[in-house]
Amino acid sequence: MELTVNGAGRSVAAGASVADLVRDIVPHPRGVAVAVNGEVVPRTGWPARALRDGDRVEVLTAAQGG
Amino acid sequence: MPFELGGETFTSRLILGTGGAANLHVLEQAIRASGTELVTLALRRVGTAPGSTGGLLELLDRCGVRLLPNTAGCHTATEATKVARLARDAFDTDWVKLEVIGDERTLLPDGVELLRAAEELVADGFTVLPYTSDDPVLARRLADVGCAAVMPAGSPIGSGLGIGNPHHIRLIRQGVDVPVILDAGIGTASDAALAMELGCDGVLLASAVTRAADPVAMATAMRYAVEAGRLAAQAGRIERRFHALASTPDEGRPEL
Numbered sequence: 001m002e003l004t005v006n007g008a009g010r011s012v013a014a015g016a017s018v019a020d021l022v023r024d025i026v027p028h029p030r031g032v033a034v035a036v037n038g039e040v041v042p043r044t045g046w047p048a049r050a051l052r053d054g055d056r057v058e059v060l061t062a063a064q065g066g
Numbered sequence: 067m068p069f070e071l072g073g074e075t076f077t078s079r080l081i082l083g084t085g086g087a088a089n090l091h092v093l094e095q096a097i098r099a100s101g102t103e104l105v106t107l108a109l110r111r112v113g114t115a116p117g118s119t120g121g122l123l124e125l126l127d128r129c130g131v132r133l134l135p136n137t138a139g140c141h142t143a144t145e146a147t148k149v150a151r152l153a154r155d156a157f158d159t160d161w162v163k164l165e166v167i168g169d170e171r172t173l174l175p176d177g178v179e180l181l182r183a184a185e186e187l188v189a190d191g192f193t194v195l196p197y198t199s200d201d202p203v204l205a206r207r208l209a210d211v212g213c214a215a216v217m218p219a220g221s222p223i224g225s226g227l228g229i230g231n232p233h234h235i236r237l238i239r240q241g242v243d244v245p246v247i248l249d250a251g252i253g254t255a256s257d258a259a260l261a262m263e264l265g266c267d268g269v270l271l272a273s274a275v276t277r278a279a280d281p282v283a284m285a286t287a288m289r290y291a292v293e294a295g296r297l298a299a300q301a302g303r304i305e306r307r308f309h310a311l312a313s314t315p316d317e318g319r320p321e322l
Contacts, residue, residue, distance in 0.1 A: 006112065006114070030123065031122075031156050031157060033109060033152035033153065033156035034152075035148065039148075040155065058111065059112050060110060060111060061110070061112045062107050062109070062118065062122045062156070063115040064087060064093070064108065064115065064116045065084060065107055065110075065136050065272075066083030066085035066136065066270075066273065
């Protein structure tokens with residue numbers, strides 16, 4: 001299925017969860033947060049949250065900032 | 067005297083932002099030189115903004131500082147509260163430097179959205195440190211809804227213009243019972259010292275250090291400036307006079 005991840009198109013296997021996607025993107029999920037379609041998905045909910053075709057996913061992490 | 071903020075005790079009254087540093091090596095040296103115990107950071111898409119390619123959290127761990135995530139770049143209460151909740155999930159802290167920007171050129175806050183976001187986040191258990199304008203009434207409203215501090219801008223973020231309206235900063239200090247932290251606009255050490263002399267409880271700055279020609283030297287200067295300003299504020303300065311008052315006594319002056 002096709003997702004938009006951090007603003008770019010990305011294909012993932014059908015049935016993938018948020019946890020699967022995060023594992024593909026960052027080696028260590030410490031300091032990572034995820035929103036799907038503009039809503040926060042808490043870390044504890046990643047494994048159970050199935051992704052759907054067309055989902056907009058933001059995978060965020062620590063960056064320098066004032 | 068230790069500095070109480072959000073139920074925690076700090077020795078340093080300088081809060082350092084990590085934005086603008088040329089690289090993580092310089093940033094680490096600057097953090098250490100500043101003596102800070104509380105450091106801001108942002109939340110951005112993985113692998114895009116500076117620091118987001120990894121290593122920033124490890125660096126902050128090594129320095130032993132507490133994290134203060136910000137909501138930089140948010141323009142509405144809805145957006146800012148979501149970023150605060152994402153940051154809480156990412157960094158395991160309910161502290162947030164709440165920023166809701168209302169104007170692109172000056173990056174001054176949108177007071178209406180800021181107050182709304184602050185109220186919602188306080189109700190959700192956050193320790194809210196709002197970046198606000200130097201409006202004493204808005205600062206009081208933010209304190210009234212339960213913010214752990216108020217953080218008025220001296221002048222626009224990154225401008226280095228110092229404290230544009232010292233009178234308002236003093237009024238803010240007199241008008242709230244929570245700590246007042248001068249946030250934004252600091253250009254050099256004397257600005258930070260002035261903030262403390264005006265009665266502020268702390269200073270938050272980033273660009274003044276990270277974009278200085280020598281960030282580590284400026285971090286050291288800021289550490290001493292905040293301490294010096296605090297000491298001077300407590301020491302009780304002399305009154306300003308229109309004419310001179312000789313410091314050497316007239317008595318015993320020889321007739322020559």
